[in-house]
Amino acid sequence: MRRGRPATAGDVAAAAGVSLATVDRVLNGRPGVRSATAEAVREAVERLGFRRDVAAASLARGRRYRFRFLVPRLPQNSFMQAVRREIDAAALGGLDHRTAIAVDDYAAFDPADLARRLDACRRGEAMGVAVVAVDAPEVRAAVARLADEGVAVVTMVSDASPSRRTCFIGPDNVAAGRVAATLLGRFGGGRRGRILTVAGRMTLRDHAERRLGFAQVVERDFPHLSLLPVAEGLDDWSVTGPMVAEALRAAPDLVGIYSMGAGNRGIVAALVAAGRGADVVAIGHELTPFMREALLSGTFDACINQDPGDEVRRAVQTLRALADGDRDFRPDPVRIDIYVKDNLP
Amino acid sequence: MRRGRPATAGDVAAAAGVSLATVDRVLNGRPGVRSATAEAVREAVERLGFRRDVAAASLARGRRYRFRFLVPRLPQNSFMQAVRREIDAAALGGLDHRTAIAVDDYAAFDPADLARRLDACRRGEAMGVAVVAVDAPEVRAAVARLADEGVAVVTMVSDASPSRRTCFIGPDNVAAGRVAATLLGRFGGGRRGRILTVAGRMTLRDHAERRLGFAQVVERDFPHLSLLPVAEGLDDWSVTGPMVAEALRAAPDLVGIYSMGAGNRGIVAALVAAGRGADVVAIGHELTPFMREALLSGTFDACINQDPGDEVRRAVQTLRALADGDRDFRPDPVRIDIYVKDNLP
DNA sequence: CTGAAAGCGCTAACAC
DNA sequence: GTGTTAGCGCTTTCAG
Numbered sequence: 001m002r003r004g005r006p007a008t009a010g011d012v013a014a015a016a017g018v019s020l021a022t023v024d025r026v027l028n029g030r031p032g033v034r035s036a037t038a039e040a041v042r043e044a045v046e047r048l049g050f051r052r053d054v055a056a057a058s059l060a061r062g063r064r065y066r067f068r069f070l071v072p073r074l075p076q077n078s079f080m081q082a083v084r085r086e087i088d089a090a091a092l093g094g095l096d097h098r099t100a101i102a103v104d105d106y107a108a109f110d111p112a113d114l115a116r117r118l119d120a121c122r123r124g125e126a127m128g129v130a131v132v133a134v135d136a137p138e139v140r141a142a143v144a145r146l147a148d149e150g151v152a153v154v155t156m157v158s159d160a161s162p163s164r165r166t167c168f169i170g171p172d173n174v175a176a177g178r179v180a181a182t183l184l185g186r187f188g189g190g191r192r193g194r195i196l197t198v199a200g201r202m203t204l205r206d207h208a209e210r211r212l213g214f215a216q217v218v219e220r221d222f223p224h225l226s227l228l229p230v231a232e233g234l235d236d237w238s239v240t241g242p243m244v245a246e247a248l249r250a251a252p253d254l255v256g257i258y259s260m261g262a263g264n265r266g267i268v269a270a271l272v273a274a275g276r277g278a279d280v281v282a283i284g285h286e287l288t289p290f291m292r293e294a295l296l297s298g299t300f301d302a303c304i305n306q307d308p309g310d311e312v313r314r315a316v317q318t319l320r321a322l323a324d325g326d327r328d329f330r331p332d333p334v335r336i337d338i339y340v341k342d343n344l345p
Numbered sequence: 346m347r348r349g350r351p352a353t354a355g356d357v358a359a360a361a362g363v364s365l366a367t368v369d370r371v372l373n374g375r376p377g378v379r380s381a382t383a384e385a386v387r388e389a390v391e392r393l394g395f396r397r398d399v400a401a402a403s404l405a406r407g408r409r410y411r412f413r414f415l416v417p418r419l420p421q422n423s424f425m426q427a428v429r430r431e432i433d434a435a436a437l438g439g440l441d442h443r444t445a446i447a448v449d450d451y452a453a454f455d456p457a458d459l460a461r462r463l464d465a466c467r468r469g470e471a472m473g474v475a476v477v478a479v480d481a482p483e484v485r486a487a488v489a490r491l492a493d494e495g496v497a498v499v500t501m502v503s504d505a506s507p508s509r510r511t512c513f514i515g516p517d518n519v520a521a522g523r524v525a526a527t528l529l530g531r532f533g534g535g536r537r538g539r540i541l542t543v544a545g546r547m548t549l550r551d552h553a554e555r556r557l558g559f560a561q562v563v564e565r566d567f568p569h570l571s572l573l574p575v576a577e578g579l580d581d582w583s584v585t586g587p588m589v590a591e592a593l594r595a596a597p598d599l600v601g602i603y604s605m606g607a608g609n610r611g612i613v614a615a616l617v618a619a620g621r622g623a624d625v626v627a628i629g630h631e632l633t634p635f636m637r638e639a640l641l642s643g644t645f646d647a648c649i650n651q652d653p654g655d656e657v658r659r660a661v662q663t664l665r666a667l668a669d670g671d672r673d674f675r676p677d678p679v680r681i682d683i684y685v686k687d688n689l690p
Numbered sequence: 691c692t693g694a695a696a697g698c699g700c701t702a703a704c705a706c
Numbered sequence: 707g708t709g710t711t712a713g714c715g716c717t718t719t720c721a722g
Contacts (some may be wrong), residue, residue: 008714009717020715022692023691051441052441055399056404057716091604096398180546186535187531206597336688340683343683345678351704365710365711397700400699401698401700404699405701
């Protein structure tokens with residue numbers, strides 16, 4: 001029976017005394033097979049240890065995937081640029097796997113523009129959409145319209161919730177905030193003082209969640225530390241810089257900074273200018289080229305990262321599963337990576 | 346020309362005015378094509394934006410891969426068990442991708458047994474071998490014999506070097522040691538005192554490298570800390586336990602423990618018994634179920650991890666590339682993951 | 691409910 | 707050097 005090589009669907013058909021077409025129907029759970037026949041096929045599959053050759057299946061199916069990614073237009077934000085690069089890479093690689101990926105960007109922080117572009121996906125050209133979202137009613141409504149038309153939507157990096165997106169592909173940001181607090185508290189070495197937390201905007205769900213987790217842990221584990229009110233730096237170094245400089249002046253007992261968004265260039269500049277680069281503990285997010293330098297120079301002490309390549313790949317994988325009608329596919333969770341100067345990749 | 350759907354090799358052939366076979370020869374860099382013809386084909390490929398459909402190629406090629414994994418028999422070692430589980434998972438998944446993976450184990454730490462089993466791979470049944478190695482002359486010789494027969498060998502987790510293995514798939518253990526030192530030093534909060542480092546055996550290359558990186562950073566960055574001689578716990582909790590208990594007694598100023606191998610159960614037991622679970626900083630390796638608990642309970646403060654699933658997948662990928670004759674394929678480096686209680690997956 | 695047969699896009703013999 | 711052709715293993719009409 002098995003002559004060295006693995007069993008094929010043909011072998012199964014022969015063993016079960018049915019035709020190839022029937023085997024295929026059973027394999028793919030299609031209707032129109034008597035249960036006795038189906039059982040015989042399943043038995044043969046089991047007995048021969050048959051496994052479907054995915055290359056052959058994919059070729060025969062001839063199915064084509066068309067997805068669209070939507071990201072905010074933030075040319076200054078290296079992390080978002082990295083996300084774009086990873087999407088481009090996935091687009092290139094996808095071509096070999098019958099998957100066409102288009103990218104589009106929207107005016108950053110602008111729910112109306114994002115909603116408009118989501119609506120543009122409704123003409124049926126895309127089977128699925130992955131979006132770095134803004135958490136706003138217009139966006140949630142546009143997502144619902146897509147869902148109604150059978151276009152699967154997943155959110156990445158920043159979620160819109162509750163909404164009809166199938167899932168969010170990104171780190172647990174509350175946990176990320178907790179990690180930041182643990183590292184900052186412990187790196188501080190028991191010194192008493194205040195901590196500055198810098199967000200882009202607290203209306204960004206990911207930043208708000210990070211702050212939440214951070215505050216939880218500081219309160220519980222580091223009672224000798226207290227939090228200053230959140231500074232909103234708009235993810236812009238020309239805003240964060242003066243803000244941090246001012247905080248350094250106003251709070252001489254500042255022992256740490258937690259930067260929950262972008263604009264770290266300004267934070268480093270302010271710390272260095274004040275001669276506090278070494279003694280203030282700084283924790284930030286996303287391992288951009290600038291963050292690498294800041295870690296190596298010691299101005300930043302740790303960086304919490306989400307791997308954009310990973311996220312994009314998971315998004316594509318999820319969208320493909322959804323397009324295949326696999327309603328209950330759940331992607332692996334995105335990890336919370338910790339980097340210090342010694343484990344930079 | 347392009348009617349919506351992506352160009353096929355047939356389209357390219359038509360566009361270049363040659364046959365399918367010629368296109369195939371150019372695509373795969375096979376000889377027997379006039380350079381002018383080849384150029385015309387390449388031009389058509391470019392112009393049509395042709396990309397080879399990997400599913401079709403893989404199906405037509407009909408190539409079958411047979412690999413073998415060799416791991417030490419260490420039923421007590423959860424990390425090695427995880428490696429085995431990941432290999433089993435890869436073996437199952439590989440079946441769908443024309444890849445047969447066999448696993449075998451050898452007597453742990455026994456170069457002679459490992460060499461024997463490597464030699465057993467020489468009968469041509471395996472096209473490639475991935476081995477969690479022991480760094481010994483017998484092993485290096487056996488690897489050379491395999492290489493002579495054209496069987497590709499990659500090492501995983503623990504290297505044998507210099508040897509004719511094609512590459513090592515594992516973390517940079519010197520860097521991992523440096524990370525451990527940075528974390529331990531900073532978590533210690535400037536307290537002066539001694540540090541115990543526990544290895545399985547210093548003849549294990551990974552443990553020795555970790556210790557090297559650790560010592561480098563302690564010396565350079567934390568002059569208030571000094572290292573006790575390495576304790577060799579044989580990766581066995583019944584050995585590490587008493588060792589740590591004794592160190593705790595002999596060195597009342599012990600501020601930290603760096604566990605470079607397994608046997609963490611013994612370390613935790615000794616710390617807890619001495620009532621030092623909270624104040625001694627403990628850093629270990631590999632996120633086993635026990636390590637998770639130890640992090641959550643606070644006895645261990647951080648864990649440096651290598652992802653066994655990642656390593657196994659990279660090994661398979663590398664072996665496949667090697668089997669396809671891709672001499673200069675280099676797998677992505679294995680990351681050094683840092684876990685604290687807050688970012689456990 | 692089941693089967694026969696025509697591909698999917700590429701590769702590899704084998705002709706010319 | 708180049709072209710013809712028979713598959714690879716599965717999916718999918720379309721008949722029965």
